[in-house]
Amino acid sequence: MTDSNMHPQIPTPALPPRPGTSGATPAPTYPGMSSGAPQPQQTYPTYPSQPSPSSQPYAEPANNATPATHYADANIPPSTPAGGAPMPNGYGPQQPIPVTVVQQVPAYKLKTNRSLLKYILLGLITFGIYDIVVMYDVTEATNMVATPHDGRKSMNYLLMFFLFGWLSLGIAWLVWYSNLSDRIGNELQRRGMPREVSMADFWLWCILGSLIIVGPFIYLYKLLKATNMMCEDYNARG
Template sequence: MTNPNAPYAAQPQQSGFQPQPQFQLQQPYAPRPVAPLRTQRGLLKYVLLGLVTFSIYDIWQMSEVGDSLNLLAFKRDGKHTMHYCLMFFLVGWVTLGIGWLVWYHRVSGRIGEEQAARGLPVTVTASTFWLWGILGSLIAVGPFIYIYKLLHAMNDLSADYNVRGF
């Protein structure tokens, strides 16, 4: 029997290969995103490319916002946001515009909940949509302020997701 406080040379030699750990996790493992989400959304690009492409870019951008939000928030809240193309081309017209209001209300609320859950400052809520997007249209710049806030909130959420994962 050997003394555990004895120098290393006095310890019995063990035969065989013992693998050494190559790395140690410093914090609990969090799955990283497979592909990073876009963080370069902006109002100027939204408006100018929307004009040039006859709103095709705007439809794509909102579809991408909904898809990114589903990826970001589904594990936390279990909800699924309707794809914007389905809402824009079918549901919005059939419901005489009510579908668009409901979609933006729900997306804005879900963005605010996800910001709060991730510890980010809450900049977009359902009331943001109603105040800036709807009532703000009376001063003509309100919807632009709403879209700016929405796109930047999604940039912040995407950047947080790219760093911390789910």
């Protein structure tokens, strides 16, 4: 028994021909495609191109441009009438809120009961001590009320009475009473009150009026009255 009988020969399929040979297999065709004809390129839809930005993207509006005054969906409150009356629903001009200014009243009250009669009678009884106390009080009250505004300060009456008045042979008395009268008159005028006493009153009534004897008493009356008015206003308004 030969080998051929034991192993039968199996036929080998033929290999496809090489590309480019005469026996090349034609390329497969698909429905709608004609063989051998060039295929057209697929076209895509075109879209409008975006306009190029302007060279001046933020140009100023024209001078004659009118701002828009109507908005369809805007919730704009109603305007106020020409008369100024407030509109309903709370719209309209707001009224100014009144402000109350509270003036601080001084804690220390100044005396306001000075009188010419007490000055004369109690001065005689106390041998002039009451008169010194009254004039000292007038000086301190004037400094307390007027000094914050005029920046001046009258000398203490005790120093004037016991020292400078005698050393100056009475000249310091004239200057002191003249300046004190002027300060009290200026303070009354600043507070909107009548000027009851002044420097001219001292020279007219106290100096020249001494020739008629009653002149100095008229001056003292005007001085004490003006001091009481100044102290009353200070106690009420500060």
